[in-house]
Amino acid sequence: VQQGFLNEHGLQCGFCTPGVMMTARALLDRNPDPSPEEIREAISGNLCRCTGYENIVRSVRWAAEHPAVTA
């Protein structure tokens, strides 16, 4: 997830980022291959004022496409 956020520029000021990444991790734990719509639904409780959310969605998708080697 962290690598996804780095690669896809899923953060700017970084203030909301830990919370968003934890939400993303929880989502991926219950749904390893979420659609962009499912990601948006999952992170809809996290406010971000910088990114306009698009790159957060892409970051979570990246993480889904690159599952961690050790779970």
Add this chain to the structure above:
Amino acid sequence: MTTVEEATVGFGRRHRKEDARFLRGRGNYIDDIVLPGMLHGAVLRSPYAHARIVSIDTSAAEAHPKVKAVITGALLETLKLAWMPSLSHDVVAVLATDKVRYHGQEVAFVVADDRYSARDALELIEVEYDPLPPVIDAKRALDPDAPVIRDDIEGKADNHIFDWDAGDKAATDAAFASAEVVVEQDILYPRVHPAPMETCGSIADMDKVTGKLTIYCNTQAPHAHRTLYAIVAGLPEQKIRVLSPDIGGGFGNKVGIYPGYVLSVVGSIVTGKPVKWVEDRSENLMSTSFARDYHMKTAIAATREGKILALKVDVLADHGAFNNTAQPTKFPAGFFHIFTGSYDYPAAHCHVTGVYTNKAPGGVAYACSFRITEAVYAVERIVDCLADELHMDPAELRMKNLLRPEQFPYTTPTGWEYDSGDYPRALRTAMDLAGYEELRREQASKRERGELMGIGVSFFTEGVGAGPRKHMDILGLGMADGAEVRVHPTGKAVVRLSVQSQGQGHETTFAQIVSHVTGIPSEDIEVVHGDTDNTPFGLGTYGSRSTPVSGGAVAVASQRVVDKAKIVAAAMMEISPDDLEFDNGTFSVKGDPGSAKTIQEVALAAHGALELPEGVEGHLDAACVYNPPNLTYPFGAYICVVDVDRGTGEVRVRRFVAVDDCGPRINPTIVEGQIHGGLADGIGMALTEVIAFDADGNCLGGSFMEYQLPTSMECPSWELGETVTPSPHHPIGVKGVGESATVGSPAAVVNAVLDALKPFGVRHADMPFTPAQVWCTMQGRPLRTDLAISD
């Protein structure tokens, strides 16, 4: 979206240097900083919008076992600190002494061992108020019988702040008098708030032995703050150090000096301990710099064929209880007089009247480029109203009137000199990306079925990178910024900046600028900012000025480093510098690429024992103070597609196409991220965000339950395009982009919503288009969105 790093030298997509700490939870924000012995402050705020203070009893609070100090306006008066200068030739109360002038104003400050005790002790302070009638509706502020808010100003008998004009009134009136078509519309840009995720805060640490005051503060402008503290508190400037840590978003909210910052300083002086003050969400929304609040009576004159002839705007500007807008001194309405927009016509005039109301002060914040947001909204809305009057397609009307590329540099009717642009190409690019004609066909068939779909177009010209010091200063401080570049003996480098990132990625972008000029890989370049003891002076980051101004300073300083390195390289190779060429970090003899010296080798030699030519000092460094010759003028074309639910009034943004031209893109990934964020702002302002007031002056936007930011569910997947028109006067051609999307997008969303509502015969209604506002607009009775008062 590429995820690959394209290059280590120069411009291109690069991962951000700062992300390494943010992704590990190692960001260092103001509330993360803990100093030994640190105390905590809390502010008591006014429950009234307008009331005389009869008495304040702090004895119970002082008796609280964990309270170390209680500070009131009366105490500050003895220190001559009860009032501080505003950023617009007014004063601001640090703590109220005579009366409170807005809901949420600072009344007292408690310093305690911990934050909870400080908050608890606020409840123990007894304040007796004598409520006064408030001025809430800006349109009533100048009524003869309106209560006078600023009776602290000697001889003040009304709520008038200023009148200001730009453009040629006679020529504009003449154009209107003879025009075939005139369209008028009252347009409100309601009060909104930048609402960064991190609220404002500071820690003041007065060392009574050395007399040095260290202030940690999440300010966008650390150097300007230091100078203002020196002026406000009478402290010697060399004894003040302002440290700006990681900032959790700013958007203009963190430019000014708030009473809480000054109070943490006073608290530290009084207690001899570091004092931290961090506001909560409601305090941030209710008391810190709001944005907009412009009532714009707008009129456009045109021919029947749709050629625009003239534009005029009469603005009523609600500045709140103190005139504390942050903008260059000569411009009381900021850069609003750029309202002529992106179109070619000869006559324009604006008149702006500023008034006091019983609301929080501010006015220039939230990525507005000194009120260009309001200006772009006014012109882009009235152009749509004209299209409606003429039964013309709004994109076609714009295309017909856009400035043409051969007209640049173009001097506008109000005196701006736009540097460069190809506007029709940007609009065509956006229309192609959106599939504009197909969208119109889809809309036509949906309308036949009674479905509400809207397509909104906006075109904007921004003016950023303030600014030429001859014309632009803040409290007498010219808007030029310094930068220092130093190459170490091993060829690694450090660049020191006056500007301060709030998430924009300065540590990456500015390293890339140095890299672009010197050829040193950007990972070898450290960016230092946010520490007034270790960076050159400059006015900070707002108005999208970092890359246009400090980027210019860094580029020029980097070039000076290269020029110096060339002399050293020539000495190393025992030839004339004129025989050397420089490319990608390597000096070589013209025509003999094998004879190369890298800039890293030159750096070592510059620090070594090499005999240097007469007049050349050792080491490899350079500085620059960049005084911009002009603003830069980014521009763009935006198209928004919405669907409106006829039953609920809910607006769904289906698509958003944004074509931006900010000149060459230093790091395209970062630029795209900036644009994404600004587009979300536009959706927020157009659909949900507003700071409204009730009849008693209570702020109705004091929490995220009422002040609703867009979430991932309201934002579509942004569709970006670009054109690239370099600025001819900037050292590396870049124009700045931080606020472009916030400036350009609200009009596109609103134009789309009103386009969807066209079957109801409504030409205009004010944002935000909440379901309630959409519903009322459908009934032909749009609401006044800034007040919860029935007229």
